[in-house]
Amino acid sequence: MSEGPTVDDTTAWWSTAITRIAPGEIELRGYPIEQLIGKLDFVSTVWLLTTGGLPTATQSRLLEAALVASVDHGPQAPSIASARMAATCGVGLNSAVANGVNVLGDTHGGAGQQCVTLLSELVATAAQGRDLGEVADEAVAGYRARKAFVPGFGHRFHPRDPRRDVLLGLVEEAVEAGEVSGDYLRAGLAVESALAKGRRAVPMNIDGVTAIVYGELGVEPELARGFFVLARSVGILAHAWEESRSGRRVKGPLPPPLLAGYTGEPTRPFTGD
Incomplete structure (x- = not known):
């Protein structure tokens, strides 16, 4: 007859390198929480917990x-709209926020992760001696052949994303200071250049420019999506809170008395045959 789990087996079940908890003690990655409060900012704490070290x-x-x-x-973003509608349906603020976060998937919210993957592939290929411009041209040609969007480039609303230039400027400063390699910056600009050849320019959007940031920071693609979800949760929370205080109940996607268009069969009698 085999013995059941030991105490060590049980405590190892949820073992973690992130947090140590004991009566009267809380440590984050080995740092006592009371030494971090008021001294370590929130963003640095995010970096500490997710990567294991303090950021430069x-x-x-x-x-x-x-x-x-x-x-x-804005509220036209599906994740925000979803949270605002949920907030008028009698659910708690946490449920409204969760509703918005759960809308973030491959199509809405996943382009940043996909762009980090793309740029990583370009950087790796160029490191083998290939010309980065040629590699970017080939990648863009592949997307066009599949009639697929290049993740991180172009925006359905902004001709040029207002967040692009300022973020790229910060990356360029870090490259000049020798703080990051610049490999992902060059790869992103190469894709942007390839997209513009023979056609109108398709500037990178927020997903593309943050993919450059995360790539330069060594953030893995899936964690990059996690960072986007973390950031967008702030907007989702703000909108859900605002909507919850509006007094409107059961707010749908269309303002009354508008109704969704109907494309089915015309009205017809039911004969029972």
Whole structure:
């Protein structure tokens, strides 16, 4: 007859390198929480918990810039609209926020992760001796052949994303200071240049420019999406809170008395045959 789990087996079940908890003690990555409060800013704490180390000043500045740039894009964004509608349906604020976050998927909210993956592939290929411009041209040609969007480039609303230039400027400053390699910056600009050849320019959007930031910081693609979700949660929270205080109940996607168009069969009698 086999013995059941030991105490060590049980405590190892949820073992973690992130947080140590004991009566009267809380440590984050080995740092007592009382030594961090009031001394370590929130963005640096995010970096500490997710990567295991304290960020440099440049890492903290770039991460904070990327997070601030991604917080909100107005109530027309599905994640925001979803949270606002949920807030009028009698659910708690936490449920409304969760409703908005759960809308963030591959199509709405996933382009940043996809762009980090793309740029990583370009950087790796160029490191093998290939010309970066040629590699970018080939990648863009592949997307066009599949009639697919290049993730991180172009915007359905902005001819030129107002967040692009300022974020790129911060990355360029970090490259000049020798704080980051500049590989992802060059890869992103190469894709942007490839998209413009023979056609109108397709500037990178917030997903593309933050993908450059995250790539330069060494953030893995899936964690980059996590950072976007973390940032957008701020906007989702603000909108859900505002809507919850509006007094409107059960707010749908269309203002009354507008109704969604009907494309089915015309009205017809039911004969029972």
